[in-house]
Amino acid sequence: MKTAVIPPLRVDPAFREQVLGVLRPGESLSAFTEASLRAEIHRRTAQREFIARGRASAERAHRSGRHVEADDMLSELAALLEASPRCEGDE
Structure with missing residues (x-):
């Protein structure tokens, strides 16, 4: 195969x-x-593939009507983090 030159x-x-x-x-x-x-x-x-997967997932959630609001998910994640055991040095 021949090589090409980048300007x-x-x-x-x-x-x-x-x-x-x-x-x-x-x-x-x-x-x-x-x-x-x-x-x-x-x-x-x-990055392009990640965005495409995210858009496809959002479209599937929209079509199915099964989705979670961002604020609700963040609240759930915060609660899980708060309930998790702390590692030494986290304080």
Whole structure:
């Protein structure tokens, strides 16, 4: 498979120095840039899927009429937290 090139990125010299300052030993700027892009793609894909699942769940709850108001759920969660045993150092 042929490789493709991502367009060059013009940045402020101070920003470039910041980037170079966080490179790991032996890591190239290109490798850092690629890893950063892959991580951001992963994060955005996961976020998009999370939102889609939430919207689908809300739609199912709306259609079924079976849902819990946010304030009611928060109250229930607060009560569960209050009733749970405390760990040492929580105080």
